[in-house]
Amino acid sequence: MFTTATPGRFTAAFRLHPAGVALITADAGTGPVALTATSVSSVSVDPPMLMFSVSDASSSAPTLRCADTVVIHLLGADERHLAKLGASSGIDRFADTALWRRLPTGEAYFPQARVRIRARVAQRVRAGTSCVLIAQALEAAGPGVDGEPARTPLVYHDRTWHGLDDRSKLG
Amino acid sequence: MFTTATPGRFTAAFRLHPAGVALITADAGTGPVALTATSVSSVSVDPPMLMFSVSDASSSAPTLRCADTVVIHLLGADERHLAKLGASSGIDRFADTALWRRLPTGEAYFPQARVRIRARVAQRVRAGTSCVLIAQALEAAGPGVDGEPARTPLVYHDRTWHGLDDRSKLG
Numbered sequence: 001m002f003t004t005a006t007p008g009r010f011t012a013a014f015r016l017h018p019a020g021v022a023l024i025t026a027d028a029g030t031g032p033v034a035l036t037a038t039s040v041s042s043v044s045v046d047p048p049m050l051m052f053s054v055s056d057a058s059s060s061a062p063t064l065r066c067a068d069t070v071v072i073h074l075l076g077a078d079e080r081h082l083a084k085l086g087a088s089s090g091i092d093r094f095a096d097t098a099l100w101r102r103l104p105t106g107e108a109y110f111p112q113a114r115v116r117i118r119a120r121v122a123q124r125v126r127a128g129t130s131c132v133l134i135a136q137a138l139e140a141a142g143p144g145v146d147g148e149p150a151r152t153p154l155v156y157h158d159r160t161w162h163g164l165d166d167r168s169k170l171g
Numbered sequence: 172m173f174t175t176a177t178p179g180r181f182t183a184a185f186r187l188h189p190a191g192v193a194l195i196t197a198d199a200g201t202g203p204v205a206l207t208a209t210s211v212s213s214v215s216v217d218p219p220m221l222m223f224s225v226s227d228a229s230s231s232a233p234t235l236r237c238a239d240t241v242v243i244h245l246l247g248a249d250e251r252h253l254a255k256l257g258a259s260s261g262i263d264r265f266a267d268t269a270l271w272r273r274l275p276t277g278e279a280y281f282p283q284a285r286v287r288i289r290a291r292v293a294q295r296v297r298a299g300t301s302c303v304l305i306a307q308a309l310e311a312a313g314p315g316v317d318g319e320p321a322r323t324p325l326v327y328h329d330r331t332w333h334g335l336d337d338r339s340k341l342g
Contacts, residue, residue: 002274002289005308009316010219013286016315017191017245018324018335019212039212041190043224044299048181051303053214053222074188077341103173115184118173125296127305128215132222134298137176144187145180150329153189155339158321162339164189170248170325170332 018157021075023086024052025100025108026060026067032100032108033060034093036086038156040072048137050119053130059089061131069105069120070135073113074144077152077163082110114151115144189328192246194257195223196271196279197231197238203271203279204231205264207257209327211243219308221290224301230260232302240276240291241306244284245315248323248334253281285322286315 019038026033040052050072054064064070075083085093094100100110109116119135126132144151155162190209197204211223221243225235235241246254256264265271271281280287290306297303315322326333 002287002310002312005219005288005290005311005316007217007219009311010213010288010308011216012318013245013288013311013313013316014213014221016286016321016324017193017211017213018189018326019191020188020328022188039214039222040188041210041212041224042181042185042188043210043303044226044301045182046178047299048176048178049299049301050185051210051222051224051298053212055215074184080341115187116173117176117181117184119176123296123298125294125303125305127222127294128218128220128307130215130220132214132296132303132305134296134303136299137181139173140176140180140184141173142184145176145184147183150187153187153328154341155189155326155335157191157324157335161341162335163341164326164328164333164339168326168333168335168339170251170334 016158018155021083021154021156023073023075023082023110024070026063026070027108028063028067032094033063034086035060036083049134051132051134053132055130065131069107069118071107071109072117072119073110074115075154076114077154079113080154080161082113083154113142115142187329189326192254192325192327194244194246194253194281195241197234197241198279199234199238203265204234205257206231207254220305222303222305224303226301236302240278240289242278242280243288243290244281245286246325247285248325250284251325251332253284254325284313286313
């Protein structure tokens with residue numbers, strides 16, 4: 001029987017909905033920000049567009065509300081140090097200057113990530129206590145966009161990191 | 172080095188980005204439609220809101236462009252027959268009347284899915300050749316929203332179905 005979708009029941013449902021993991025960076029002129037997001041998905045192929053959402057409670061929200069461009073890093077299981085970096089609060093996510101660089105266009109990015117996509121924000125839509133961003137991919141880099149055979153991707157599920165491999169395949 | 176994000180490179184990147192799997196149903200008065208989507212994600216908890224995208228090429232697109240409400244089914248590994256149903260073209264997805272029912276409010280739904288969420292479409296946003304829908308959850312049902320311990324969820328990655336379990340956990 002369907003009964004009210006309370007915040008608690010809604011959270012329980014999505015806690016068990018698995019998702020790929022991305023690190024998103026942006027800089028609106030006040031210094032770079034980074035956040036780990038499980039909401040990134042492809043929306044359109046031609047033109048190439050993607051979407052994700054950012055909670056108002058995120059320390060990155062003020063920058064993401066006004067940045068023109070973002071860098072989306074799609075993460076593999078061996079890059080979960082980057083996922084943890086963007087998910088830890090109260091730290092300087094850019095303290096280790098060996099981990100990140102600047103693009104010629106100014107954006108901060110993490111060159112270890114197997115997929116890096118620079119995208120221009122096309123739309124921002126208010127949705128409850130979050131903002132949905134829709135962005136058009138401009139440039140991309142990394143083995144994951146240049147024909148490398150699949151590596152183990154990173155999945156977040158039930159507050160735990162998982163990896164996929166041949167053993168997790170279903171018939 | 173970052174180079175142009177062509178449709179081919181963009182597709183390659185997201186082909187290897189894993190995602191949970193949902194079956195979405197809707198009926199705008201012309202009969203029920205169903206489609207399998209890997210773009211569903213939670214956006215806001217209070218109010219409870221979610222988002223997903225629908226390609227213009229989907230046979231369900233005309234209905235989803237005007238339906239007031241939708242039902243989102245989050246699928247487990249043992250429900251991949253429902254995922255396949257919504258992903259197969261050229262079939263009557265409602266031919267097996269034992270698989271689905273109608274809610275008192277009229278929506279068609281699949282009671283086997285471990286999470287069912289009835290939601291009202293709050294916003295539609297054009298994004299390239301797709302439409303992004305943002306919806307507010309109204310009601311929910313299923314063991315996945317009522318405290319059941321985690322079952323094996325269904326993941327789509329590199330055109331293959333995967334399941335998660337203790338063996339896929341990472342440290």
